[in-house]
Amino acid sequence: MNLELDQATKTAIEMIRALGKEYLRPLGMEADRLYRPIPADHSFFQMLAESGFMARGAAMGRDEDRENEAGAAGASSGQAKAASKPAAGSQQPAKKSGGKRTGNAVRGVIVSEEGAYWDRGAMVTLPGPGLGAPPVAKMGTPEQRERFLGIFNTRERPLWAAFAMTEPSAGSDVARIQMRARKDGDEWILTGQKMFSSNSARAEWVVVFATIDPELGRAGHRAFVVEKGMPGFEVLRIEAKMGVKAYETASFALDDCRVPADNLLGSEAYYSARANRGFGGAMETFNATRPVVAVHSIGIGRAAHDRARDFVAEEFPAHAARRRRRALERLVGIRRRLEIGKLLCVHAAAVNDEGKPNGREAAACKLYSPPAALAAIQVAAGIVGEAGVRHDQYLEKWARDVKMLDIGEGTQQVQRRIVARHLIGPDIAR
Ligand SMILES: Cc1cc2nc3c(=O)[nH]c(=O)nc-3n(C[C@H](O)[C@H](O)[C@H](O)COP(=O)(O)OP(=O)(O)OC[C@H]3O[C@@H](n4cnc5c(N)ncnc54)[C@H](O)[C@@H]3O)c2cc1C
Known part of the structure; x- marks a missing residue:
């Protein structure tokens, strides 16, 4: 697996980081406090549509080859891909392996992690085909792909699927x-x-x-x-x-x-053409979207890690050297778990980019990542003290956000069953 990011992915991360700071985090916090989703007619969405953000995502969804739709993956699929494709010529399918170009699914995962770092809820609400893209790309005829994904080429207004x-x-x-x-x-x-x-x-x-x-x-x-x-x-x-x-x-x-x-x-x-093909299409969709949803939790966990790290660096009482050392040790532990989770997600996406079945890898990363992120938030809350439980701070929100990811796209128990089936065969693992 080539872990070196291509320029288009680096640019996409920069773009989503800029959006994240200015829009995703404040809008996500506002929605949380008001208990209200960001309205569809919000000027932020209109601005994104006019900038071509949505159109770029739609183009990628249509141009991918059938073995490679996973890049459309994820709740943030269209969005991640849209953001991930500012550079001209980056619409070609990923190379099968080892090439310089980051695969579409891998790129989707990496860019999504950055978006969720800023706000996972706001990331998912970005206009684009979203979770609708993978089944259309995977199961649709060429005409259907053009008809349903083509509408996202517009710059007139934001659209969702x-x-x-x-x-x-x-x-x-x-x-x-x-x-x-x-x-x-x-x-x-x-x-x-x-x-x-x-x-x-x-x-x-x-x-x-x-x-x-x-x-x-x-x-x-x-x-x-x-x-x-x-x-x-x-x-x-x-x-x-x-x-x-x-x-x-x-x-x-x-x-x-x-x-x-x-x-x-x-x-x-x-x-x-083949038995159980409709069900199989749904499963392939999940295998494409699970690494994206899983990596969203890693993004949130990383945000919690960074909050605690900054607290230790800037706000810890100078006389508490032993407590600081202990806090840093705990941060090292959660950082390791977050990095493992991210690697599992990237691996699941990379297998998909290679056009190989990735059911086990997708389930494994989804199984591992939300609990790792929850643990990171707990450790961070313990380190920052009262700021960890205050409603006007982020940590308690992030804990609630991550718990949702432990359920959506298949619960932990279900992922465990999938991995077990791959380990010892479907008959024994019932
Ligand atoms: C934020 C969010 C967004 C979502 N978005 C979408 C979406 O866009 N589209 C969509 O179709 N769905 C969506 N979902 C639904 C999601 O996929 C389901 O909630 C999820 O599959 C679990 O189903 P359930 O809630 O009915 O729980 P249940 O299936 O009723 O499970 C309840 C409990 O039983 C356990 N359980 C169930 N079966 C087994 C088993 N065989 N072995 C062991 N334990 C088992 C589960 O792990 C869980 O703990 C979303 C969910 C969330 C939370």
Whole structure:
């Protein structure tokens, strides 16, 4: 694995750092305190759209080859990629390995970590196709990729897309989804509910996973693009979350929502070509997005580490030399865990960039990183004392933000099962 960053990635980190200081952290803090996501009509989003930020992300989503969509990954996918591609000519797919160019997925992970350092909630609310991009890139026909990702080329106004798998009775066990899809002539009729779908209330379109027959289990899964304004699509509520409040997480219903046959991702041929292909597409999406979500927690943990380091350097009482030494030792420990977490995330992305299956690596980094970040925040809070629990400081917010990441994109328990299956085989690890 080549760990040297190319110039485009370095530039993207600088760009996201500048955005982070000026916008992401203050807006994230404001959203947290007001208990209100950043409004879709906020001038910050308009400014980003006009600057071409969103258009750059959309271009990358379309130009990647099919083995390499993972760079579209993540809650911040479009955003990370958008930010990560300011340089001309950086739209080509990553080299298979060993080349100078940083792979798209690796770049997405590295840039996302920097964004989450400033504010993970605000990072996820940046306009772009976001979590909707990987399934369209992975499963869609070339026409669908152009049609759905192409709209993000506009500089006129900010746009979002979303991904909806989770249902009231199907979270970890996605094979149990109940959203029904029935074919009726040239249309599909979708009926059911989705919950905890990030940015779906403001999205131009949402990738909705449904089943043609729950009895078929995984074999019945299909992915549809449901567009804003389609009759029967109703947002039920915006969730009041404990953390990452800057972006909206919504529940919605589809009530006999009619979707053109052209909105079935990949067309019918895609699903008949191989068994369980719809379910497999969802799993591949998770394998692309998990390293990004996992590295977000590392970014937050690094912020906590830096807060405590600065406290030790600048605010620690001069006479407390032993306490300072002890604090530094604890900081070294958490820094090591954060670095391990980041390497696991980069590795999972690098395997994806090579076009190889990365299910084990994606689960391993998602399993490891949020607890490492939570530990970092706890240690930092212990070092800074009362500033660690005060509402007007960041540490208590970061603890709430990271806990959300321990659940979204698959819980720790579920990741553990995936890694175990890879270790000793699916039959023994049931
Ligand atoms: C911030 C955030 C954003 C999200 N964004 C999206 C989104 O954009 N789109 C989307 O579709 N979903 C989204 N989700 C939903 C998320 O993917 C689910 O919350 C997650 O998969 C867990 O499902 P659940 O909440 O129903 O928990 P459950 O599946 O009900 O699990 C409850 C508990 O049981 C444990 N458990 C479940 N099954 C097993 C098992 N087999 N073995 C051991 N333990 C088990 C779990 O680990 C957990 O501790 C988001 C969630 C969060 C928190």
